[in-house]
Amino acid sequence: MHELSKQFRFEAAHTLNRAIDVEPSRRIHGHSYRAEVTVRGAADPDSGMVVDLGLFSRALAEARDGLDHRFLDEVADLGPATLENLSAWIWRRVESVCPGLHKVTVYRDSEGDACSYFGPRAA
Numbered sequence: 001m002h003e004l005s006k007q008f009r010f011e012a013a014h015t016l017n018r019a020i021d022v023e024p025s026r027r028i029h030g031h032s033y034r035a036e037v038t039v040r041g042a043a044d045p046d047s048g049m050v051v052d053l054g055l056f057s058r059a060l061a062e063a064r065d066g067l068d069h070r071f072l073d074e075v076a077d078l079g080p081a082t083l084e085n086l087s088a089w090i091w092r093r094v095e096s097v098c099p100g101l102h103k104v105t106v107y108r109d110s111e112g113d114a115c116s117y118f119g120p121r122a123a
Ligand SMILES: Nc1nc2c(c(=O)[nH]1)N=C([C@H](O)[C@H](O)COP(=O)(O)OP(=O)(O)OP(=O)(O)O)CN2
Pocket: 016, 021, 025, 029, 031, 081, 082, 083, 084, 110, 111
């Protein structure tokens, strides 16, 4: 069994309703995000690959395009633009083209923030 991961970065703006830091969070502001998508599987004995990283990359490009340089409040089916919702949104976008999808993590490196999503069926 192997875990194979691919990352992409995106820059985006949002607003957020919070119980603390209410005013600055409500104002439109931006973050630099890094997403990591991980699949689990056995390497095919002929190709030596779990999945070709080139195919993996194509699958992630569409998700990145839906987030990069976007106003996240307007992204359909996202909800409040938290790391939690971003990781679940990316999961839903890539699950059909990523067999063995195991984990989606979204990082906000400037703050040391990260959130991982293991899918709707994970305990
Ligand atoms: N559980 C979560 N909590 C918070 C999230 C989140 O995604 N999940 N996100 C935010 C905000 O996006 C917020 O803008 C980050 O705020 P904060 O940590 O207070 O840091 P700064 O505003 O100083 O961040 P900068 O990146 O330096 O602007 C809050 N909570």
